[in-house]
Amino acid sequence: MRKVTYGGATSLDGFLARPDGGVDWLMWSDEAAAATMASWEGVDTVIMGRKTYEVAARQGSGGGGEFPGVTSYVCSRALPPGSVQGATVVADAVGLVKRLKGEPGKDIGLMGGGDLARSLFEAGLIDEVGFNVHPVLLGAGVPAFHPMTRQTDLELKECRPFKNGCVLLTYRVKH
Amino acid sequence: MRKVTYGGATSLDGFLARPDGGVDWLMWSDEAAAATMASWEGVDTVIMGRKTYEVAARQGSGGGGEFPGVTSYVCSRALPPGSVQGATVVADAVGLVKRLKGEPGKDIGLMGGGDLARSLFEAGLIDEVGFNVHPVLLGAGVPAFHPMTRQTDLELKECRPFKNGCVLLTYRVKH
Numbered sequence: 001m002r003k004v005t006y007g008g009a010t011s012l013d014g015f016l017a018r019p020d021g022g023v024d025w026l027m028w029s030d031e032a033a034a035a036t037m038a039s040w041e042g043v044d045t046v047i048m049g050r051k052t053y054e055v056a057a058r059q060g061s062g063g064g065g066e067f068p069g070v071t072s073y074v075c076s077r078a079l080p081p082g083s084v085q086g087a088t089v090v091a092d093a094v095g096l097v098k099r100l101k102g103e104p105g106k107d108i109g110l111m112g113g114g115d116l117a118r119s120l121f122e123a124g125l126i127d128e129v130g131f132n133v134h135p136v137l138l139g140a141g142v143p144a145f146h147p148m149t150r151q152t153d154l155e156l157k158e159c160r161p162f163k164n165g166c167v168l169l170t171y172r173v174k175h
Numbered sequence: 176m177r178k179v180t181y182g183g184a185t186s187l188d189g190f191l192a193r194p195d196g197g198v199d200w201l202m203w204s205d206e207a208a209a210a211t212m213a214s215w216e217g218v219d220t221v222i223m224g225r226k227t228y229e230v231a232a233r234q235g236s237g238g239g240g241e242f243p244g245v246t247s248y249v250c251s252r253a254l255p256p257g258s259v260q261g262a263t264v265v266a267d268a269v270g271l272v273k274r275l276k277g278e279p280g281k282d283i284g285l286m287g288g289g290d291l292a293r294s295l296f297e298a299g300l301i302d303e304v305g306f307n308v309h310p311v312l313l314g315a316g317v318p319a320f321h322p323m324t325r326q327t328d329l330e331l332k333e334c335r336p337f338k339n340g341c342v343l344l345t346y347r348v349k350h
Contacts, residue, residue, distance in 0.1 A: 012346070013323075139323030139325055140322050148188075154312065161331065167344060
């Protein structure tokens, strides 16, 4: 069955971005580029929340239109269907992921903030998490993990320190 | 100068304990025991907040009385001086740490919740952080890091995966 993966770059205190969405603190490197490329190779579907879509759209990479072979979904109860470019708007994230997991295809990547990930963790639908933990405490920002009503047990798949002090941690979710 | 260290075991989502203080999720191992021993070898002074003291006291290890050669302080504005066993009560954590760092001695370990660590991070008084990241998302609990008004830059000192899937991450604080 298709895997659903969630991840990204975080600070040690668990933020994906500054409070204003800023990611100026990210440390780019050949190692990070290679790991990012590898993580995207197995993915043919991307799901993001509205806020992530809006940030991506401002940066000119709103939807799947820019990534040949990648289908993009934006989960939002506020946006009307068909209202965004390059992506399909869906209100029910859990229903969408359940349906997609039952269809043939490559892996499904969750992008962006933890709001979407929370509902999918709570529904037991996420299969793998991977974070590039940066050597910084931001103090505040967009959290990778929101409060959840259930515990999720993980299994360490890989721990890879980069030369620049970042550490890539990848886990399988125990279902 | 004496180093001030902050650390402990955390879940991947950054909790030191469950909301009720529970640590039943901790994965003990020979590797964790050796790392804990090593981290305590250089320490002769322990500083904790009131809540951590109360948890430790209930478990019968309230203060330095049980650790020969270790001096314990409890930082609290609520507790009157001299009111706890085995430790000295101090209201001003920042003032205490500034004074202790200027005195001869071994390293100073911060124990427990992130409330105390926050004020010391913001005052630039913490020199090293070390976390044994457990392969679990607790969903809720006592956070290792509270919101802070300043960014703290770190330098990765060690990244050590354990056989049981925990990862020990140790950082120097860049002052």
